[in-house]
Amino acid sequence: QKEVEQNSGPLSVPEGAIASLNCTYSDRVSQSFFWYRQYSGKSPELIMSIYSNGDKEDGRFTAQLNKASQYVSLLIRDSQPSDSATYLCVVSDGQGGKLIFGQGTELSVKP
């Protein structure tokens, strides 16, 4: 069973702090990695994708990938209350069939 593991949280950080969200995956041949944000009662929204080892930055968001450790992370700098949501780590099925979703980490940013 291919799996994506996340700490369900809730992760609580103060406004302006760095939020760090982590994820591990089991399929060694996965090639594509994504972070989705899902507000309560809404659909998931793609916010970051990463395909190679290292860091990828987009505004306040940085995705980090380490394929050797099978580890993906998302850093949110200068966290805002509007960042409060559930963040889904998503990994491609190494056989190219579909995406595998983690259970999500609930982030709460306190003013």
Added chain:
Amino acid sequence: ETGVTQTPRHLVMGMTNKKSLKCEQHLGHNAMYWYKQSAKKPLELMFVYNFKEQTENNSVPSRFSPECPNSSHLFLHLHTLQPEDSALYLCASSQGGNNYGYTFGSGTRLTVV
């Protein structure tokens, strides 16, 4: 319209009713998906269609019946549902393969009474 559109946004139905959920994508994608999301639970993949052919049925009960007449439209026909089927039903589309992620619709909030 752009993106992935789902209708209706909310649906309340009795256990003996028959209803259908509709999904339409305007992105030129060739794969479409139905997901179920129950409260405080992860997304559950239900069905996958590639080029309007069903490629995956994730052991979904027969009271859920999908239909994909073409690559842009996807339906989920519902009949004799149970209260535990109440959930957010999400449609998604993708370019095929998995290099670009999925684009989700806004979902249908289904309540079975």
